[in-house]
Amino acid sequence: MLRLVYYELIKTFLKKRTYIGFALVAIVVPLVEVVMKIEGGRFLQYTLRSLQQDFMLVGNLFNGWFVAQSMMNSLWVHIPLLIIFVAGDQLAGEATAGTYRLILVRPVSRTRIFLAKFITTIIYTVVFVFFLGILSTGLALLLLGRGDLIILTRGILILPEADVAWRFLAGYLLAAWAMVSIASIAFFFSTFVENAIGPIISTMGVNMIFVLMTVLPLDFFKTLRPYLFTHYLNVWLRVFEDPVPWQDIATGCLALGGYVAGFIIAAWLIFRRKDILT
Amino acid sequence: MTGDLILQTKNLGKQYKRRWAVHHLDLEVHRGDVFGFLGPNGAGKSTTIRMLLSLIRPTEGEVFLFNYSLAREREKALRSIGGIVEKPDFYLYLSAFRNLEIVGSLNGGAEKKRIEEVLELVGLSARARDKVKTYSHGMKQRLGIAQSLLSDPEFVILDEPTSGLDPQGMKEIRDLIRHLASDRQKTVMLSSHLLNEVEMVATRMAVINRGELVTQGDVGALLEKGEKVVTFRGQPAEKLLSILSSRIGAEKVTLKGDDLLVSMPFEDIPAITRILVAEGIDIQAIIPRRSLEEYFLSITESDSK
Numbered sequence: 329m330l331r332l333v334y335y336e337l338i339k340t341f342l343k344k345r346t347y348i349g350f351a352l353v354a355i356v357v358p359l360v361e362v363v364m365k366i367e368g369g370r371f372l373q374y375t376l377r378s379l380q381q382d383f384m385l386v387g388n389l390f391n392g393w394f395v396a397q398s399m400m401n402s403l404w405v406h407i408p409l410l411i412i413f414v415a416g417d418q419l420a421g422e423a424t425a426g427t428y429r430l431i432l433v434r435p436v437s438r439t440r441i442f443l444a445k446f447i448t449t450i451i452y453t454v455v456f457v458f459f460l461g462i463l464s465t466g467l468a469l470l471l472l473g474r475g476d477l478i479i480l481t482r483g484i485l486i487l488p489e490a491d492v493a494w495r496f497l498a499g500y501l502l503a504a505w506a507m508v509s510i511a512s513i514a515f516f517f518s519t520f521v522e523n524a525i526g527p528i529i530s531t532m533g534v535n536m537i538f539v540l541m542t543v544l545p546l547d548f549f550k551t552l553r554p555y556l557f558t559h560y561l562n563v564w565l566r567v568f569e570d571p572v573p574w575q576d577i578a579t580g581c582l583a584l585g586g587y588v589a590g591f592i593i594a595a596w597l598i599f600r601r602k603d604i605l606t
Numbered sequence: 607m608t609g610d611l612i613l614q615t616k617n618l619g620k621q622y623k624r625r626w627a628v629h630h631l632d633l634e635v636h637r638g639d640v641f642g643f644l645g646p647n648g649a650g651k652s653t654t655i656r657m658l659l660s661l662i663r664p665t666e667g668e669v670f671l672f673n674y675s676l677a678r679e680r681e682k683a684l685r686s687i688g689g690i691v692e693k694p695d696f697y698l699y700l701s702a703f704r705n706l707e708i709v710g711s712l713n714g715g716a717e718k719k720r721i722e723e724v725l726e727l728v729g730l731s732a733r734a735r736d737k738v739k740t741y742s743h744g745m746k747q748r749l750g751i752a753q754s755l756l757s758d759p760e761f762v763i764l765d766e767p768t769s770g771l772d773p774q775g776m777k778e779i780r781d782l783i784r785h786l787a788s789d790r791q792k793t794v795m796l797s798s799h800l801l802n803e804v805e806m807v808a809t810r811m812a813v814i815n816r817g818e819l820v821t822q823g824d825v826g827a828l829l830e831k832g833e834k835v836v837t838f839r840g841q842p843a844e845k846l847l848s849i850l851s852s853r854i855g856a857e858k859v860t861l862k863g864d865d866l867l868v869s870m871p872f873e874d875i876p877a878i879t880r881i882l883v884a885e886g887i888d889i890q891a892i893i894p895r896r897s898l899e900e901y902f903l904s905i906t907e908s909d910s911k
C-alpha cells in the first residue's frame with residue numbers, strides 16, 4: 329500500500345497541473361500582502377474610527393497577524409477551486425490519458441488503487457493548505473510585524489499576542505480538513521467521467537449552490553442548513569472566537585467527516601464496478 | 607490437458623446498450639500457443655481483451671485464466687499475465703523508465719535491472735530517460751510490449767501490436783513475438799485484422815466477426831483445409847468463363863465483378879494457364895487464395911462497405 333501511495337504521489341507531484349495552485353498562491357499572497365503594507369492600515373482605521381473615541385486602542389493593531397487572519401478569512405472562496413483542480417483530476421485524469429488501461433489490468437485490487445489515490449489527494453490538500461498558511465502568515469509577520477490580533481467578524485475582539493499563534497495552527501489544521509471534504513466531492517465526481525473539467529465544474533457548482541443556501545437568509549434554506557456541508561465549512565474561523573466554541577467545532581468536523589465518508593464510499597462503490605472504456 | 611489450458615472463456619458476452627459487441631464466445635488458449643485472434647475492425651477483439659484483463663465486466667459468461675475464475679479470484683488470475691489493449695497510452699509527462707516503475711509497483715515492484723532489461727529487449731534503452739511525450743507511435747507501441755513483459759508473465763496478451771507501424775516495425779514486432787514464444791517459453795495471444803500476419807506468427811487462431819466466433823483451431827489446418835480458390839481475370843471475359851466452366855466444371859466457377867472465382871487445387875494452375883494462353887486469352891491476373899483467406903477478405907470487404 330505504501331508503495332502504491334508513493335507512486336501516486338510521484339504521478340501527482342510531477343504533473344504541472346499540481347503546481348498551478350502553488351504558483352497562484354505564491355503570486356497572489358505576496359501581492360495582496362505587499363499592497364496591504366503600502367496602503368497601510370487605512371482600511372482598519374476606517375472601521376475603527378468610530379470606536380477610537382470610546383476606547384483606547386493600544387499598540388499596532390494593523391500587524392502581520394491581522395493581515396494573515398484576513399487572508400485566512402478569504403480562503404473558502406478561492407482555495408477550493410485550486411484543490412478541486414487536482415482532486416478532480418485524480419481519477420478522471422487516468423481516464424483522459426488512457427492510463428487506466430495500464431494500471432487496472434494488474435493483480436492489485438481496484439480498492440487499493442482507489443485508496444492510494446484518495447490518500448494522495450489528502451496529502452496534496454494538506455500540503456497545499458499548509459503551504460498557503462506558512463507563506464501567508466510568515467510573509468505577513470515579516471512585512472508588518474507582530475502585535476495583538478484584532479478580529480472584526482462579530483463586533484470587535486482583541487486577542488493578546490501570546491494567545492494567537494496556536495489559533496493559526498489549529499485554524500489551518502481545521503481548514504485542511506474542510507478542504508479535504510471539498511476534495512472528496514471532486515474525487516467523487518471524478519469517478520464518473522473521462523475528463524477532469526466535469527468534476528471541477530460540478531464541484532464548484534455544488535459548492536456555490538450550497539454556499540448560497542447557507543448564506544441567504546431564507547427560512548426554507550435555514551431548515552436545510554444543518555445538512556449542507558458548507559454550513560460547517562468555516563470551522564477554521566471559529567478558533568478565533570473567544571472562548572473557542574470547541575463543541576461546535578467538534579460537531580462541524582464530524583459533519584464534514586460524514587460528508588467525506590459518504591462521498592468516498594459512494595465513489596468507491598462506483599469505481600470498483602466501473603467499465604473502463606477509455 | 608486441462609492443466610495446459612491457460613485461457614478459457616465460456617459463453618463470454620458483452621452488451622453495449624442492447625447491442626452485443628461480443629456474444630457466445632468460447633476461446634481456448636493452451637500453454638505454448640501463439641494464439642492469433644483475428645477479426646475485421648469492430649469485430650469485438652478489443653472488447654474481448656478488455657474482459658480478459660478485467661477492465662470491463664462481461665454481461666454474460668466467464669473468463670478463466672490459469673484455471674482461476676477472473677470474476678471470483680481476480681488477483682490470482684491476473685498474477686502471471688501481462689497485456690496491452692487498444693493504443694499504447696502512458697503518463698506522457700513521465701519518462702519510459704518511470705512509467706515502467708509505476709507499472710512494476712502494481713506487480714509487487716520492479717527492480718531497476720529488470721526495467722532496463724525489458725527496455726533493452728524492445729530497443730528503447732537509449733531513450734529510457736526521455737519523456738514518453740517525445741516518443742513516436744512505434745516507440746510507444748514497443749513500450750507497450752515492454753510494460754506487458756515487465757513482470758515476466760507466462761501469458762502475454764497483445765491487442766494489435768503492429769497497428770500503425772511501418773513494414774520494418776511490423777517485422778520487428780513479429781520477430782519479437784516469435785522470440786518470446788520459442789526462446790522464452792511464453793504463451794502469447796495477439797489480435798490482428800491481418801490474416802497474413804496471424805499466419806506468419808501464430809500456431810493457433812480464432813476468427814471473430816461481428817462479435818461471434820467464426821472458427822478456431824490450428825493455423826495450418828484451418829488454412830489448408832477446405833477448398834482453395836483461384837481468382838482469374840482476363841479478356842475476353844466470356845471466353846474465359848466458357849473455358850473455365852468446361853475444363854473445371856461450371857458449378858465450381860463463381861462470377862464476382864470482373865473476376866472469376868474458381869474452386870480448384872493450386873497444383874492445377876500451370877496446366878490451366880497453358881490452356882488459356884493457347885486459346886488466346888489475355889490474362890491479367892491469376893490469384894491463388896485459400897478459402898479462409900477468401901472468406902476473411904469477403905467479411906472485411908462487406909464490413910467496409
Ligand SMILES: Nc1ncnc2c1ncn2[C@@H]1O[C@H](COP(=O)(O)OP(=O)(O)OP(=O)(O)O)[C@@H](O)[C@H]1O
Pocket residue numbers: 605622623627645646647648649650651652653654799
Ligand atoms: N464504449 C462503447 N460503447 C458502445 N459500443 C462500443 C463501445 N466500444 C466498442 N463498441 C462496439 O463494440 C464493437 C466491437 O468493438 P471492438 O473495439 O471490440 O472491435 P475491434 O475488433 O477491437 O476493432 P478494431 O480492429 O477496430 O480495433 C463495435 O461494434 C463497437 O462499435
Ligand SMILES: [Mg+2]
Pocket residue numbers: 651652653692765766
Ligand atoms: Mg480494437
